Amino acid sequence: MSSVELPQLRPTLADVARAAGVSTATASRVLNGFPRVRPKTRKQVESAMSALGYARQRAARATAGRTGSVALVVCEEVLRLFADPFFARISAGAGKELTEAGLQLVLLTVPATENYQAPVLRYLDGGHVDGALVVGMHGRRPLDLDWLGIPVVFGGRPVGGGGCSSYVDVDNRGGAQRATQRLIDAGRRTVATIAGPQDMTAGVDRLLGYRQAVVGAGQADRGLVVFGDFGQASGEHATTRLLDRRPNVDAIFAASDMMAVGALRALHRAGRRVPGDVAVIGFDDLPIGRRTDPPLTTVRQPIEEMGARMTGELLAMLGGSAAPRCAVLDTKLILRATA
Known part of the structure; x- marks a missing residue:
C-alpha cells in the first residue's frame, strides 16, 4: 500500500513573525526594506524567512500571474x-x-x-x-x-x-446630525438614539452626529443613549431599556434601519403610537423601511x-x-x- 504525501501549506508572513518573535508589522517592514529596523531584528526575520522558505514562495507567487x-x-x-x-x-x-x-x-x-x-x-x-x-x-x-x-x-x-x-x-456623521436635527426641529423634546457598535467607525460617527445636534439644541442627556449591534433584535431590546429608563422619550434616531425596525416593534408592544407619541428615524434606506407600518423615515446611504x-x-x-x-x-x- 503506497503512501500519499500531503501538500504543505505555504508559510505566511504571520508564520515568519511568530518564528522570529516579532510582530507581523515588523516582519513586513523587513520584507519591504524599511530602514528603521534594528539589525538584530532584521537578522531574526530574515533567518525565519529562510528557514520557512517564505522568500522563495513569495517569488513564485510574483511570477504566477493574476488569478482573475x-x-x-x-x-x-x-x-x-x-x-x-x-x-x-x-x-x-x-x-x-x-x-x-x-x-x-x-x-x-x-x-x-x-x-x-x-x-x-x-x-x-x-x-x-x-x-x-x-x-x-x-x-x-x-x-x-x-x-x-x-x-x-x-x-x-x-x-x-x-x-x-x-x-x-x-458621511455618517453628517447624516446622523441631519436626522436628529429633523426631530428637534419638529418640536421633539426628548430625542434618544440607538447607537451602533463603538468598535466600528460607522457606529462612532453616527453617535457623534447625534450628539452634535442634541448638544446644539441644549438637549444632551446620557440617559437617552442606548446601544445595539445594527441588528433588529438589538434595536428592539435597546428600545425596551430606553422606555424603562426614560418613559417620556418622544423621538428616536436609530443608527441603522434594522435597529429602527426593532424599535418600531418595541414601541408597538408598549402601546406607543408612531409618530404621534414617538417619532423614529433610521439610517441606511433598506427596502424593509418602505414596508414597515408606518413607512420608515431614514437616512439614505448609497450602498x-x-x-x-x-x-x-x-x-x-x-x-x-x-x-x-x-x-x-x-x-x-x-x-x-x-x-
Whole structure:
C-alpha cells in the first residue's frame, strides 16, 4: 500500500513573525526594506524567512500571474451576513463592476474571533485572489492586513483613521446630525438614539452626529443613549431599556434601519403610537423601511455605489496606482411617515 504525501501549506508572513518573535508589522517592514529596523531584528526575520522558505514562495507567487478573482471579506457572523441586506447590496455593487472587468468575486466571512481569522488570512496570502474588498471591520479584533502582498480597499474608514489605507466611506456623521436635527426641529423634546457598535467607525460617527445636534439644541442627556449591534433584535431590546429608563422619550434616531425596525416593534408592544407619541428615524434606506407600518423615515446611504466605488479603487490599484485613495459619499434624509 503506497503512501500519499500531503501538500504543505505555504508559510505566511504571520508564520515568519511568530518564528522570529516579532510582530507581523515588523516582519513586513523587513520584507519591504524599511530602514528603521534594528539589525538584530532584521537578522531574526530574515533567518525565519529562510528557514520557512517564505522568500522563495513569495517569488513564485510574483511570477504566477493574476488569478482573475477578488475577495469580498465580510467581518461578521454568517447569520448577520444573510440577515442584514447591507452586505447583499455591497456585494451587488461590487459584483457588477467586477463582472464588467472580467473578474470573479469570492466571498469570505470572518467572525469576530481570532481563531477564525487565521484561515482567511492564509487564503488571502496564498495566491488565490488578486485583491480584497473588506467590509464590517471591528476595532476590538481587527484583521491584520497591512502585510498582505495584495491591494486592499475597505468599506468604511478603518478604526484608528486608516491613514495608509484606501477606503470608501459615507458621511455618517453628517447624516446622523441631519436626522436628529429633523426631530428637534419638529418640536421633539426628548430625542434618544440607538447607537451602533463603538468598535466600528460607522457606529462612532453616527453617535457623534447625534450628539452634535442634541448638544446644539441644549438637549444632551446620557440617559437617552442606548446601544445595539445594527441588528433588529438589538434595536428592539435597546428600545425596551430606553422606555424603562426614560418613559417620556418622544423621538428616536436609530443608527441603522434594522435597529429602527426593532424599535418600531418595541414601541408597538408598549402601546406607543408612531409618530404621534414617538417619532423614529433610521439610517441606511433598506427596502424593509418602505414596508414597515408606518413607512420608515431614514437616512439614505448609497450602498451599491459604495460597493462599486470600492471595486473601482481596487481595480485602479491592480492597474498600478500605489497611493492610498479615500472617498466619502453623500447621504440624504428620506422623509416618510415615522417622523
